[in-house]
Amino acid sequence: MCPSDADTIQKPEARTKPVKPPLWKVILLNDDFTPRDFVVAVLKAVFRMTEDEALGVMMTAHRRGACVVAVFTKEVAETKAGQATEMGQRAGYPLRFTTEKEE
Secondary structure (H helix, E strand, O other): OOOOHHHOOOOOOOOOOOOOOOEEEEEEEOOOOOOHHHHHHHHHHHHOOOHHHHHHHHHHHHHHOEEEEEEEEHHHHHHHHHHHHHHHHHOOOOOEEEEEEOO
16 A cells, blocks of 8 residues: 555755855055045945045055955956946046955
């Protein structure tokens, strides 16, 4: 006699946890030519920072030579860094943002 479906014990499906993608830092590099107000405007436009947040990031980069702006997935970090760098280039400034894998 065969057991009915109600009597059959089902094994639960193995569930795998989704793997979080590695994160990447967007880094603002200081230069001696891009006006501070312009850097603040770029940070506000591309990274949606407040005036105070953007001013703080700009001043940290000015004092230390570089500053982490934000952390994203690789694709988002590269896109934002490219947009911000391009804004500087279009305005004739050497403003530069890079990306680096977060450890």
